[in-house]
Amino acid sequence: MASLKDIRRRIGAVRGTQKVTRAMKLVAAAKLKRAQQDALDARAYAYELHDAAMRISMRLGPGAPTMWRRPGSIECIDVVVVTSDRGLCGGFNENLLRQLEGGITVVEDHAIATKLFVIGRKGVRHCRAKGFDMEAVPVEGGDDAAASWIIERILGRYGRGESAGANLLFNRFTGSAGYEPVFWNLVPLFRRGTGPDRFMDYIYEPDRADFLDGLARASLKATLTQAMLESRGAELAARMAAMDSATRNADDMISHLTFVYNRARQESITRELIDIVGGAEALK
Numbered sequence: 001m002a003s004l005k006d007i008r009r010r011i012g013a014v015r016g017t018q019k020v021t022r023a024m025k026l027v028a029a030a031k032l033k034r035a036q037q038d039a040l041d042a043r044a045y046a047y048e049l050h051d052a053a054m055r056i057s058m059r060l061g062p063g064a065p066t067m068w069r070r071p072g073s074i075e076c077i078d079v080v081v082v083t084s085d086r087g088l089c090g091g092f093n094e095n096l097l098r099q100l101e102g103g104i105t106v107v108e109d110h111a112i113a114t115k116l117f118v119i120g121r122k123g124v125r126h127c128r129a130k131g132f133d134m135e136a137v138p139v140e141g142g143d144d145a146a147a148s149w150i151i152e153r154i155l156g157r158y159g160r161g162e163s164a165g166a167n168l169l170f171n172r173f174t175g176s177a178g179y180e181p182v183f184w185n186l187v188p189l190f191r192r193g194t195g196p197d198r199f200m201d202y203i204y205e206p207d208r209a210d211f212l213d214g215l216a217r218a219s220l221k222a223t224l225t226q227a228m229l230e231s232r233g234a235e236l237a238a239r240m241a242a243m244d245s246a247t248r249n250a251d252d253m254i255s256h257l258t259f260v261y262n263r264a265r266q267e268s269i270t271r272e273l274i275d276i277v278g279g280a281e282a283l284k
Contacts, residue, residue: 002264007261007264008261014254018247018250018251021247022243024088024243028243031236032233035232035233038232038233039173043230046219046223049215049218053189056215067158067189068189069188075112076164077107077113077114077115077167078114078154078167078187079166079167079168080166080168080186081116081120082120082169082171082227082228082231083126084121084231085122086121086235087122088242090239090245092179092234092235092239093123095181096169096181099181099183100116100169103169104132114132114133115163116133117135147224147225151217151224154166155187155216165185167183168186169182170230171234171238172234173230173234173237175237179237186223189219
């Protein structure tokens with residue numbers, strides 16, 4: 001059995017760790033409200049812009065710009081992956097990367113290659129270790145610059161026929177304590193006409209090609225920015241939940257160690273009393 005000194009040292013170490021986890025939980029909770037509002041605002045804007053692009057795509061015929069047309073063959077698919085830079089957020093990155101690996105396995109079974117564009121140090125490190133064909137997205141300039149960098153890459157590859165499209169994988173923020181990994185289509189911007197909008201036509205000003213190019217880029221940038229903001233909110237929610245769980249586990253461990261300490265102390269006192277009584281009896 002550990003000595004009383006060792007048990008006291010362990011109790012002190014757990015209490016120190018608990019202070020850190022409690023502080024990290026409070027920091028995440030303080031940032032979460034702002035992140036939640038940013039994610040909801042971006043979601044509303046991106047949804048409206050994407051819906052407008054999809055309604056227009058129903059009316060575009062064979063002469064539509066490349067990014068609005070379905071690919072002829074599928075040999076490679078681009079995937080944009082949004083992870084976090086930091087850990088201590090439970091299964092936030094692990095669950096997402098597990099989804100990614102499962103998707104890569106499925107497409108490779110159909111002889112389709114994948115090209116990854118990864119945001120976040122955790123994802124970059126994981127994908128490099130796995131040997132995936134990937135590029136790390138530069139994020140030093142902020143979300144807007146990162147989104148622009150991705151758009152140029154995926155539209156360039158799609159336009160040159162190097163990929164059959166691009167998908168987006170990120171953790172979608174679902175509330176103060178939840179998130180879910182989701183796959184979204186980015187390119188091509190295509191929807192088969194099924195509703196009343198397929199009978200509508202539009203007047204494009206000043207030029208049809210310029211308008212469609214601008215709308216496509218604006219829709220992609222809004223969607224990518226939304227994904228990064230939602231991932232940030234989901235990361236904070238995951239970290240808050242993980243630190244809350246760690247704090248409660250520390251409470252349980254402190255209670256157990258305190259019980260062990262008190263029992264060991266009582267046993268030590270009992271042994272001393274027995275030695276004293278035994279010595280007194282020997283002197284009679």
